[in-house]
Amino acid sequence: MNxxxxxxxxxxxxxxxxxxxxxxxxxxxxxxxxxxxxxxxIKDDTELMKRTYKMILEDKNSVIFSFGGIGSTPDDxxxxxxxxxxxxxxxxxxxxxxxxxxxxFGNEAYPHRIHMADIPPNAELLPNPINNMSGFSLDHxxxxxxxxxxMSHPMVxxxxxxxxxxxxxxxxxxxxxxxxxxxxxxxxxxxxxxVELSSLPIFIDNKPNVELSLIGENKEEVxxxxxxxxxxxxxxNIPFSLT
Numbered sequence: 001m002n003x004x005x006x007x008x009x010x011x012x013x014x015x016x017x018x019x020x021x022x023x024x025x026x027x028x029x030x031x032x033x034x035x036x037x038x039x040x041x042i043k044d045d046t047e048l049m050k051r052t053y054k055m056i057l058e059d060k061n062s063v064i065f066s067f068g069g070i071g072s073t074p075d076d077x078x079x080x081x082x083x084x085x086x087x088x089x090x091x092x093x094x095x096x097x098x099x100x101x102x103x104x105f106g107n108e109a110y111p112h113r114i115h116m117a118d119i120p121p122n123a124e125l126l127p128n129p130i131n132n133m134s135g136f137s138l139d140h141x142x143x144x145x146x147x148x149x150x151m152s153h154p155m156v157x158x159x160x161x162x163x164x165x166x167x168x169x170x171x172x173x174x175x176x177x178x179x180x181x182x183x184x185x186x187x188x189x190x191x192x193x194x195v196e197l198s199s200l201p202i203f204i205d206n207k208p209n210v211e212l213s214l215i216g217e218n219k220e221e222v223x224x225x226x227x228x229x230x231x232x233x234x235x236x237n238i239p240f241s242l243t
Contacts, residue, residue, distance in 0.1 A: 001034075001062070001063045001141075001164065002037035002038075002059055002062050002063065003034060003036050003037050003063050003164075004036070004037055004038050004039070004059075004062055004063065005021060005036060005038075005039040005040070005065050005066075005067070006039075006040050006056070006066040007021050007039070007040065007042070007067050007068065008042055008043075008044060008049065008066065008068035008069045008147070009041070009043075009067075009069075010043045010044050010045075010075075013041060013043060019041060021067045021152070022036075022039050022041075024149065024153055024156065025065055025156060026039075028156055028157055028160055029160060029164075031160075032160060032165050032166075033167030033170060034160075034164060034167050044075045044076075044077055049069075049078070049081045050081055050085055053066075053082065053085040053086070057085060057086065063141050063164070064141070064142045064144075065143050065145070065156055066082075066143065066144045066145065067146070067147050067152055068147030070136075070144055070145070070146060071146070072114075072115055072116050078144055079091050079116075079136075082119075082120050082138070082144055083119070083120040083121070086138050086139075086142060087120045087122070089121050091120060092120075092121050093117050093118055094118075094125065095117075096125060097116070097134055098114065098117040100132050100133070100134065101113055101114055101117055102114075104131065104133070116133060119136045120136070123137065123138055124137045126144075126155045128146065128151050128155070129151070130150055130151045133146070135151075137159075143155070168217050170215050170216060170217055171215065171216060171218075171222050172214065172215040172222070173215075173223065174212065174214075174242070174243045175211070175226075175229065175240045175241065175243060176202070176209060176212075176241050176243050177209065177212065177233055177238055177239070178207070178239045178240065179210060179238045180208040181208075183236070184210065184229060187228060187232055190228070191214070191225055192225075194216050194218065195215070195222055196216060197212075197213075197214060198212070198213040198214075199211075199213075200212075211243070212229060214229075
């Protein structure tokens with residue numbers, strides 16, 4: 001699966017709030033051998049949200065963790081946008097969520113809070129451990145949660161555990177070489193698609209170094225190509241250390 005984080009909040013982009021979702025999702029996925037495919041921080045803007053969701057929907061392997069915009073104020077746009085993009089529909093009232101809102105707020109549920117129950121058709125509720133004002137999910141792939149970390153992070157933890165805990169094991173080999181990336185580009189081009197390359201240039205004492213890392217599901221294959229890089233460095237008398 002390709003995991004996307006969509007963090008909706010003008011207040012993050014203008015500096016009034018600090019994002020706390022990206023690192024959490026990244027680290028929680030890593031516990032099960034997954035990585036984020038992409039992460040977006042976007043404004044509370046209808047057209048921008050539509051374009052972002054549509055782009056992700058076009059990826060047949062996508063999974064979304066979307067944060068924010070499911071409250072009852074005029075700038076909470078996620079419920080309506082998600083209904084249009086993922087269901088080609090207007091929101092519909094979820095009867096269980098409606099009852100939860102009425103039970104919690106009584107007469108104060110009207111006239112605004114009640115609309116939090118208007119979510120995409122055939123959505124499932126995501127339990128909120130703080131105040132029972134649920135998030136919602138679509139097709140076990142698209143997950144929409146509040147912007148508050150205390151509410152959404154337990155949801156993410158449970159979602160990953162329930163749906164995405166069976167990851168394939170991967171193997172990584174890493175070295176730090178006292179040379180520039182340019183020295184190793186020809187060898188980099190020999191890597192098959194099944195071996196993922198990470199090449200990070202680093203300056204140490206104002207001299208170029210490169211941290212080269214290979215990762216893949218076939219341990220022997222990854223080790224084979226990692227050995228190729230080590231041999232090249234040895235042949236060129238370039239010092240390196242394994243990390």
